[in-house]
Amino acid sequence: MSLDKVNKFIEDELDRFLQQLSRLVRQPSVAATGEGVKECAELLVEIMKENGIPARTLPVEGGPPVVYGELRTQSGSTPLGREPPTLIFYDHYDVQPPDPLDEWESPPFEPQIRDDKIYGRGTSDNKGNIISRIHAVQAFLSAIGDIPVNVKFFVEGEEEIGSPHLPPFINKHKSLFKANCGIWEFGGVDHEGRPNIWLGLKGMLYVELWARGAATDTHSARAPIIPNAAWRLVWALNTLKNQDERVLIEGFYDDVLEPTKKELELIEKIHYPEEIVKKDLGLKSFLKNLTGPELVKTLLLEPTCTICGIQSGYTGEGSKTVLPSTAMAKVDFRLVANQRPKDILEKLRNHLDKHGFNDIEIIARSFLEPAKTPVEDDFVQLVIRAAEEVYQKEAIVYPTSAGSGPLYLFRNVLGIPMVSVGVGYPLSKAHAPNEHIRIKDYVLGTKLIARIMSDLGK
């Protein structure tokens, strides 16, 4: 089957699909606060239906619904006589909170095209990919009248807060989400325009740590005799990680797997755009002066302990002399195979207790296990070939991403080989102000999805 007509449709109908992306971005859907999440699910169902994909929301206990779409190929078998395979797309319609708002050049929920880029919260992570995948399916339907494989769309609404309600939901619907292979939510090109293919994700444990002192904030003149929650929290946090970036929780690294020889070979090929990232972030150097393959290896394979936020006492204008009664830190741990978030939580509790901080409360907010698909897998190899054809450049394969997500539910629980490709690029500013994608990446990324579908159907 020639893809020319499909690719022509992808190009010809670009504006219409960018408008659909704008429509989706315009609907806020901030999982952290719940703002607009349900409305976004409804809107997405509508957009999918308009594009010929039967879709519906599936209720998720305790969380926003999953948007689920399914479309079967009309041919009973592939040209080679095999039963047509099923490809599942994993995406999420929720986005990160937009703050700090004053750093956006155009408002986060008023998408704007400028300089051949489209700006807005979610354009890169991950609404651009949702629309791209719908676009690819619609291209087959319009240009050919059928799709070459069965497709399933699985679009959740809590990825950005660690998919807390997904595990029981996946377990309940195991047969519904059966598939032969899957495409994960993100990806794109590197700074040299080479397609990047991601085979794994880190896991995550996200916690809030709370220190509590007096029942109310009090006058700081009492500091010599009244416990200060902010100090307690600072001292407790300080025991978690040293200035060499080594996590000090007892046993934290016990289950970390050494990378395979093949993984290290793949990492050697990755060109991290060091100068561009440093310039973009205004940095003179990376942590520990890392550079080259050692930098990439650290980024992809090191587990981390990150303070995402910390708050205590008076932080407004001017000087308030107050002794804070509470202090809170949000901390994420990015975990690598085979660390387990529940085990790390237990080790964190033991660590704090052992260091005299049994007064520090831990509230666990999300648990994600690390997961990855081996590069030797047939589907991985098919995607690598497809990407090199579409982009006409060598594909760069990441054995794992530095990011996290509920990949393990698809890879480990459902047993599906999963590969992540998409429409972003290294300066897309996911999770930050001025998030955007380049339109040329959107087009190529959409053509890659079409190509993968086509190759799978052979």
Place this chain on the structure above:
Amino acid sequence: MSLDKVNKFIEDELDRFLQQLSRLVRQPSVAATGEGVKECAELLVEIMKENGIPARTLPVEGGPPVVYGELRTQSGSTPLGREPPTLIFYDHYDVQPPDPLDEWESPPFEPQIRDDKIYGRGTSDNKGNIISRIHAVQAFLSAIGDIPVNVKFFVEGEEEIGSPHLPPFINKHKSLFKANCGIWEFGGVDHEGRPNIWLGLKGMLYVELWARGAATDTHSARAPIIPNAAWRLVWALNTLKNQDERVLIEGFYDDVLEPTKKELELIEKIHYPEEIVKKDLGLKSFLKNLTGPELVKTLLLEPTCTICGIQSGYTGEGSKTVLPSTAMAKVDFRLVANQRPKDILEKLRNHLDKHGFNDIEIIARSFLEPAKTPVEDDFVQLVIRAAEEVYQKEAIVYPTSAGSGPLYLFRNVLGIPMVSVGVGYPLSKAHAPNEHIRIKDYVLGTKLIARIMSDLGK
């Protein structure tokens, strides 16, 4: 001169003066944000004039005006033939920010009388004392037709942020503020109803510490290679004080004076209401299990380093996986004689540099030197006697307070013996939600001011 008529006026006109206090409290005057500060100065001038005290605002370069009032006795000499002395009242019309707002039982700027107490931000600190002192002067004017001594009112508008613009102002107007003795802004009774007299204040250095990492917040997946401002700040703060509450800045304690034998004797007499304060603040024990005279000695004589606030990254609802680009802490150092705030600032800078934190920026917000008047001073002895007469209980003398203020400008620069008495009590919740005073303390505190004026005029 009998004080009966004066005291009768104080009691008879109580409601009218509580209404004036309400009027003053209803006008927000938050120095930290500037909210309503100038309006409050104008209102205070109006109230003073209505009570027969010629008053005006004096412009202060860079800050809100000082409200200044002056009234001379009509008699050329005291009954004993001496030239009538001048008594200066130091007060401040600014207040602390009212947050956390949701902990107030009635709104902070809508004063409310319930259970013989008057609630509202500033009732205790320090608008209640301002009105009390006006009330005492007005009582003499109404009941006797004259005041026994010359009085000066000095009411500033930036005490709660460390009086940053006062030093040059005082130096410029030295002759205007000449006085023989002065009453400082706060005081009241202890839990046993005994009048408390304060002879000194701690100094203060208030700083903001800023850590800066990347130019913008970024995705926390980059944590293995991108510096995190929140971690930098936590590590830096951790070097400032250990868990035994010892400040670790090199040379911090070098200039601390040992207390005199007389001061230690006074401290022995102070009954700190340990059980009541613990219950009020929901504490099982004080820091380091302090109790008795050792607790009081620590409270009054130890310099401190207090985190008043800390902010970095995402601190809203839910889980945002962000790597913060900035982190800020507000820190106050309460200093004792003879520590000097500018010297401590220099030592703080050296300490951070020495510990590898020359990337941490220090923004100094205020400087106050410690100051005290010796208990042997004649005016101190007069106030002690007056207080014991009015309250009919033993006066408890604090060689210094745990609090801070620009006392040194009056005590050290202008050379005036200064004593602090007032209308509060230990649960007045200064700087905290539900600030209030008891009306009975207001009446006694006002009578004490009248008595001091009367005794000075003898």
